Amino acid sequence: MKLRKSEMAAIGSGRGTMDSQNQVQSDTVDRLKLLYPNVNEEETPLPRAWSTKDKFSYIGLSQNNLRVHYKGGTQGPGRRPHLPYLHLRLWMYRHGKTHRDAASVRATHPIPAACGLYYFEVRIVSKGRDGYMGIGLSAHGVNMNRLPGVGRFPPGWDKHSYGYHGDDGHSFCSSGTGQPYGPTFTTGDVIGCGVNLVDNTCFYTKNGHHLGIAFRGLPPNLYPTVGLQTPGEVVDTNFGQQPFVFDIEDMLKELRARTRVAIDEFPLPDEQGQWQQVLHRMVSTYLVHHGYCSTAQAFSRATGQPIDEDIASIKNRQRVSKLVLAGRVGEAVETTRRLWPGLLERDPDLLFLLKCRQFVEMVNGTDCEASEDGANGVATSVISHTGRPHKRSNGVAADAAEEGGGRDVDMAPAANGDHEEADASSQRASVERMLAFGRELYAMSQKLSQDLYHKSMLEDAFSLLAYSNPWDSPVGWQLEPVRREAVCDALNSAILESQGMQWSSPVEACVSHARSLLRRMSRAALGACAFADLSALLAR
C-alpha cells in the first residue's frame, strides 16, 4: 500500500544512520522506538504484548501473547465449578450467553504519556459465535477475575474503562449503556484504537478509516485492553511492531506541526522581550566559551556584544583545546600546568581523565610522553611492535581524514607530525615509556576514590593493549577522535571555573534545561512533550 511506504520513508529519513550504528542488532529495527522516540523505556516501558497475569481466566493468549482467544470456562472438567446438578445446568446455560461471560485482558504496561499519540490495531481473526468483542482502554486495578457482574466485562463497562463494541458499533464509557458511535465490526476487519495524549481523547479506525473521536477527557495511565464474550472469538494485535493499516504518521505530523506552532507563538512577557539582545549574548558567550576566538571577535564587532574575557585568555584556552582535540594530550597537560599553575593539582579527577586519554592516544600513535619526547615529535604506537607496522600508519591516516571532516571550522585539523618510521630502538623505548606511563596511571588511580567510573575507564584504556589491532577491537571506540571532545570540554570547563567564570555556556545550559523539562513533562503525563523535537528546533 502506498501510504505505508511513505510512512516508512518518513521514519527512516527522520532518524539518522547514527542510531542504527549504535544499536546492537542493527538489522531488526524496533518500529516502536521510531514511533515513540521520546519514550524512555527504562522509566515507562511501552505495551508490547498482552499481559499473561492481568487477565480473566476465560482469556487465552498465544503467538507471543499477541493473539487473544476466548476459551471460556469449559476448557475441561476441572474448570467447572462444583455445583449441584441443576445449578450446574444453569451455569452452563448462562455460560457464553450473558455479560457475566465477558472477559478482558490488559497490555503489559500502561501507555506512556511521552508517546504523545499512541495507537494499536486489532485484527478480528474470527468473530466466533456472536462477535461480542470490545476494544479499548482501561485503568489499572480493576480485578478482572472478580465476582461475575462487576469487574470482568469488556472494556467500556467499568470505571475508567473505554471500549468500542463490534456487535452494535456503540462506544461504552464506564457504563452499561453505549452511545451510537461507528459501524459494527466482524471477521476480517482491522480496528485501530488511538489515544491522543495531548488532548486526552481517544479515536478508533476501521480498516484504516478514521471514525472520529469516541472519548474525551481520558485519565492518564490507561492500558490497551480487549474483551471477548463468546466462544470462538479470536483477535490478533499489532502494538506497532508491524506497519499499521491506518496512516498514523499523518496524525503524528499534524501534532508535531501543532506543537511547533504553539512553541513559536508562545507569548513572551515584556520584561524578557529583548530577544535579539538575548540571542546575541547567547551566541557570543557560546563562541567565547569554546574558544572560537576570532569568530567571537568578529561577532562582537558586528553586534556590539562585549566580551567578558581577556582575548589572550581565550586564545590560551583555544590552544589547549586544539591540542586535546588533536590527540596531543601530553602537550595539553604541560601547557595547562604552565598557564594555569595549580589547576590540575587541585583537580585530580580531571588530571586522571586527561592522563587516561593520553594513554589512549599513545596507543593511537598520536601522542608520545610529552615531557621527554614531545620535542622530537615522533609519533609512536605499540602496533609497530606487534608486527603490523602498516596498519598503524593506515589508522592514523584515517583519523586525520575524519578529523578534517568532523571538526568545527575554527579548529583546523592539527598536524599529526611526520610519521616517518622511527628506528626500532626508539620504538622499543617508547613502548617501555608507555608501560611505565601505564603503571604511573595505575598508581594514580589507587590514590583516587575507587568508584566504578574511574575503574572502568582505566580498564577500558588498558584493554586496548590486549589486541593486536586495537582499532578493530571491541574497545576500539576509545580511539575515535570524537571521544576527545568530552575530555576537551571537561578541561575547558575546569579552566573557566578556575578563572571565576561559568563552567558551561548559557546555550548549553538552556538546552539541557529544556531537555530536563521535557523529561518532567513526560513524568507529569503531559503528552505534548512527545512532539517538542529539541534538536529540530535548535537546527532551525
Place this chain on the structure above:
Amino acid sequence: MQQFTVFMDIESSRSYIDELYSSDAVKVMEALVTLKNSVIGSNRQKSSVISQGVVPRLLQLMSEESLDPNIRLEATITIGSLAKGTPENIESLIEKGTATALVEMLKTVPLGSKLAEAALCALRSIFSHKPAPVDALPADMRLLTRLTQIAREDSQEARTSVIRVLAVWCSGTVEQEALTCAGACSAAAAMLVVPPRSVPSPSRLVPALELLAAMCFKNPNVAQVALNTRHGDKSIPELLMCLVSRDKPLVVALKAAKCLTFLQRAGALPADDSRIVFGALPCLARLCTKENTEDIRASAAEVLAYLTEVDTSLQRLAAISNHLMSSLADIVNCQSAAAKQGAFKCFASLGANDEDIRKMIIETHGLMVHVVNGLNNPDPCVSLAAVRCLHSLSRSVQQLRTTFQDHAVWKPLMQLLNDSPGPELLNVGSSTLCNLLLEFSPAKEPMLDQGAVEMLCNLTKMSDPALRLNGIWALMNMAFQAEQKVKQRILCCLGTEQMFRLLGDSDTRVIMKMLGLLRNLLSTRQHIDAIMSEYSSQVMQAVIVVLEGSYPAEVKEQALCILGNIGDGEKSKDLIMANEDVLRKLVDYLAHPESKLQEAALFVAGNLVWRGEAGAAARQQRLADLGVLRALKLLRASHHAAHLHDKVKTALAQFNEFT
C-alpha cells in the same frame, strides 16, 4: 478643513498630471513616479486619478514599445496599483481596455523582465474582480504557450500571478483543452512541489490547485493528461496526496482534495483508488468537523457532496468517516447560506442509494426540522439544496410513511413548486413529488387538496422532457389505486388533447408513463366502466394510435395491457368487441415474435373470453370466428411460448364448447 485638503490634492496633482502628457521623457518619468506614490494605498486617490482621465495615457505609456523601458515599467506599476482599488475602479479600468492592453503587452515583453512581472501582477488584480474580463484573453495558442512558459520558468511572483489569471480564465471546455495543449498541467505540477522541511505556502499552492481543478472539472481528456503529468519523481495525484495530509494548511488540503475529487469524477481515478479512499475523502470529512472555520467546512461539504454523488461505496465510506453525519448536521446550523447549501447537498449525495445511510441521516438529531426550515429559506440555493436532500431521502419507503408525514414536508415543497420556481428546483422538486405521491404515502391526500393535480398537469406541458416525465410519472403514481373522484379529476384536468400530445412525445419514457397512467386509471371494474362511459372513444383511439404506430415493443405492451384492463370492465368489453380492427390486431399480436407482446395479448383475450359473465358465449363465438381460437391453439403447440402454456390452457378452457 476637509474641503481644503481635497482642494489641495487636486491642485497639487494637476501639475504633475499635466506633465504626464509632456514630450520630455524626464518630466514624464517624474510625473509617473509622483502619480504612483500618490495612489499607493489610497482608494480615494485612485478614484480621483481615474476620474481625471489619466488611464488612457497610462495605457499608452505602458504599451508604447519605443519608449524608455523604465517609463513603461512605472506606468504598468501604476496601472497595477489602480487595479488594487475598489470594484468600481477596476470596472472603469476594464472599460478603458486595460485588460486587453496588458494581454497585448504580454505577447511581446521579454520573459523574466520586471515589466512582465508588473503586467502580470496588474492583470491578476483585474482578474480577481468579478466578473473577470475573460474575453480580453483569447484562446490563442502562441499566447497561452508563452503564459505557461512564464508559469514554469519565471520569478515566483510572476508564476503565481499568471497561474491565478489562468485559473480564473479557465471556465469552459475550450479553455481547458487549450491550456492543456499549452502545457499548463506540468506548470501547475511544478508549483505543487513542497520542498522537504519547508513550510508549505498557501499563496503559492492555492492558485496552482485552483488552476488544476478548473482544468479537470468534468473534462475526462484533461483529467487523463493531469493523471499522467509528472514533476520530478511524482505524478500529479501523488503530489496532491502529499498536500491533503494533516500537517498542511487547511485551505491547501481542501483545494488538493478538490483536485483529487475532480480527477475522480472526470474518470481519471477509479472510486476505490487509495488516493481517493485514504486521501481526498478522509481529508474532506476532517475539514467538515467542528474545529474548522465555517467557510472551510462549507466548501469541504460541497466538494464531498460532489465526490460522493454517484458511487455507493464512497457514500458508505463517507457515512462512517469521522462523525460526518453530526458534522454536517452542525454545518446546517451555521448562519451562512453557503454552509447550509453544502451540508444539504452532502446529505443528498450520501443518501442517494443506500437505505441504511438514509436511516442514519434521518436519525441524526433534529435534522428533519432543518430540512423543512431549509425548504423555507429565502435563498434559492439553500432551498434547492434542501429539496435535493429531501429527494434523496424520499427514495426510502420507510421515511415516506413516517418521518415525512410527521414533519408534513409536502407543505413547504408544494409551496416552493407553486411559487414560480427555477428549472432546476422544479426538476428536483417534482421528482420528490413523484416519490411523495406513491400509493402508500400518507401525504397523498393533503397534497391533492393543495392543487397537486393541476400543478402536475401543467408540468406535463413543459418544454423540458425531464419535467414532462416527472409530471406524468407523478400523475401515474397518484392514480395508482386512487379513488374514482381523484381519477376523474386527473382526466378532467389533463384533458384528452394533452393526453394525445403526450402519446406522441419525443421521449419514450413519457409515453410509457402516460400509458401507465391510463392503466392505473382503468383499474378496478367499477372505475373502468365509469371512465369508459365518458372517455371510451378517446381511450380506444389512444390505444389504436399506439398499436398502429411505430413504437417500441414495451410501449405497445402497455397499450395491450390497457386493452386488457378495459376487457375486464363489464360494459367496456363491448367496446372492444365492437371494434373489429382491434380484434384483428389482437390475433396478430398473439402470433407476434415478441413474447411479452404475446403475453399481453393473451391477457386481453383471456379477459374477453372469461366464462360466467353476460354475453360470454357470443364473445367466444365472435373471437373464434376471427381466429383467436386458432391463434391460441398455435400458441399452445409452440415451443417458444412454453412459459405461457398455463395461461394459454386457462384461456382455451374457457372455450370448452369449441374445443
